[in-house]
Every structure is written in C-alpha cells, then in structure tokens.
Amino acid sequence: MNYFEQIYHILINKYGPQFWWPVTSQNKVIPEYKKKDSLTEKQKTEIMFGAILTQNTSWKNTEKAIVNLNKNDLIDIDKILEINVTELANLIKSSGYFNQKAKKLKNICLFLKENPVNELERLKITDLRKKLININGIGKETADSIILYAFNKPIFVIDAYTKRLFSRSGLCRKDVSYDELQELFHSNLEKNAELFNEYHALIVEHCKEFCRKKPLCKECFLKEICRYTKKYIEIV
DNA sequence: CGCCAGGGCCTCA
DNA sequence: TGAGGCCATGGC
Numbered sequence A: 001m002n003y004f005e006q007i008y009h010i011l012i013n014k015y016g017p018q019f020w021w022p023v024t025s026q027n028k029v030i031p032e033y034k035k036k037d038s039l040t041e042k043q044k045t046e047i048m049f050g051a052i053l054t055q056n057t058s059w060k061n062t063e064k065a066i067v068n069l070n071k072n073d074l075i076d077i078d079k080i081l082e083i084n085v086t087e088l089a090n091l092i093k094s095s096g097y098f099n100q101k102a103k104k105l106k107n108i109c110l111f112l113k114e115n116p117v118n119e120l121e122r123l124k125i126t127d128l129r130k131k132l133i134n135i136n137g138i139g140k141e142t143a144d145s146i147i148l149y150a151f152n153k154p155i156f157v158i159d160a161y162t163k164r165l166f167s168r169s170g171l172c173r174k175d176v177s178y179d180e181l182q183e184l185f186h187s188n189l190e191k192n193a194e195l196f197n198e199y200h201a202l203i204v205e206h207c208k209e210f211c212r213k214k215p216l217c218k219e220c221f222l223k224e225i226c227r228y229t230k231k232y233i234e235i236v
Numbered sequence B: 001c002g003c004c005a006g007g008g009c010c011t012c013a
Numbered sequence C: 001t002g003a004g005g006c007c008a009t010g011g012c
Helices: A003-015 A041-053 A059-071 A077-082 A085-091 A098-114 A125-133 A140-150 A160-169 A178-188 A193-209 A227-231
Strands: none
Touching (some): A003 A193, A041 A059, A041 A140, A059 A085, A077 A098, A085 A098, A125 A140, A140 A178, A140 A193, A160 A178, A160 A193
C-alpha cells in the first residue's frame, strides 16, 4: 500500500464517511450530508451552483446562499437566466464576491441551456472538463468538483487543503501545480469516483481539524507518517 | 481588531 | 505561465 492509500485508510477509519456533496432533499431548503444512491437533475444543478458559490468561501456562508435560492425556487436553469442579476446577487450575498458569482451562475446556466446534463454525461471526462473550464467563472477546481460530485465521474479535486496536507506530509512540493498534484493522486489510487469523493472530503475535514494554517501537530494522528511534525519545517 | 474560508479572472511582465 | 491585485461576506 502506497502513502496515498495509507493516508486514505487512516482518515476513513478515523472520521468515517463524509457523505459529500451536501444536497437539499425534496420539500426542504437546507442542504444535508447524507448517503445517496442517485441524484435528481435538480440536485445536480444545486451542486454545480454550490461549487461556484463556495469558491474561496466557507461552506456555512455558501449554505445560506443556497437556502435563499431554494426558498425562491431558483435552483433552476431557466429561472436563473430570467432573474435580474442585481436581485440574484442580493440573494447570494452571504457567499461573498456576490456580484461576480451572480454572473458566474448565469454563465453556467447559459452553458447548461446549450449543453443539457444528459448530453454532458456521455462525454469523456477530459472533454467535459475542457467545456467546463471554458466557462468564465469555472476554473480547474470548480470543474473537477462538478465532474466528481455532480456527474459522479472519477477525477480528483485538488484544493488549498490538499496542497497543504500533502506538501507538509512530504508527498509533494509546497508550490506543486494543480495538474502535478492531481496526477500524483491519479497514478497512486484506483480510478474510482466513490474513493475520490470520500478522499477529498476527508482531506477537507482533516485540514479543518488539525492541518490548519497553524497546524495542531501534537494532537494530529497522522504525525507518525508526516514529515512536517518531525522537523517542524515546511518541505520545499 | 485581523485573519481566513471547500478560487478564478485579469493584467503585466 | 506565473505572480500579484482584486473580488466580499460572516465566523471566530
């Protein structure tokens, strides 16, 4: 078992399944973390919206914006396209960058209008990724989050937490590129959407608990295999 | 009060 | 192609 697999097993044994991505159930307005065998079209749309709304933003602030969209029945491509941008921005204000994000929501809806989800689902991951990244407002991480969590296709999501945890652990450089680190996960793990889903969520959880900006190394249960704790020096 | 959160675009070398 | 500035709220 390689290091990438080892860390996954330690995290899953410690935290258990995370049930990402949180989605809203029928007749409710608050997205929940729970086991789901399949997603409705509306829930897929909600995940795509959420992936944009949570850019560089805490999930708590994102959640409030999603609740507002739910209350106004706006998890809907056509309705987002119809609504006034300023009004939309006001509804998602809690998620920050609300003017930019209001435009981004309209951008992805414009795209989805031309490219229905059932057509996108047939594309190869690389083609789907190119199309998503081509949308203004969607970069690599947001695209990969959408592919993994909305489309349930195996691509590993890299974020600031992932770079922090794995560079400190000594498995990559501190300034590793997105593509480079993603390739490390792809080549060291079986290509499995459920695994990628759970692993990324577990990394986020562990970085919130221990591998913070100011890390709690003494209490961290990964310290035995983490190079950061041995020298308290960031690996370069 | 400052810092940070489940980034991405634009600009300018 | 990569570094820096900008976008912005709410929790701690």
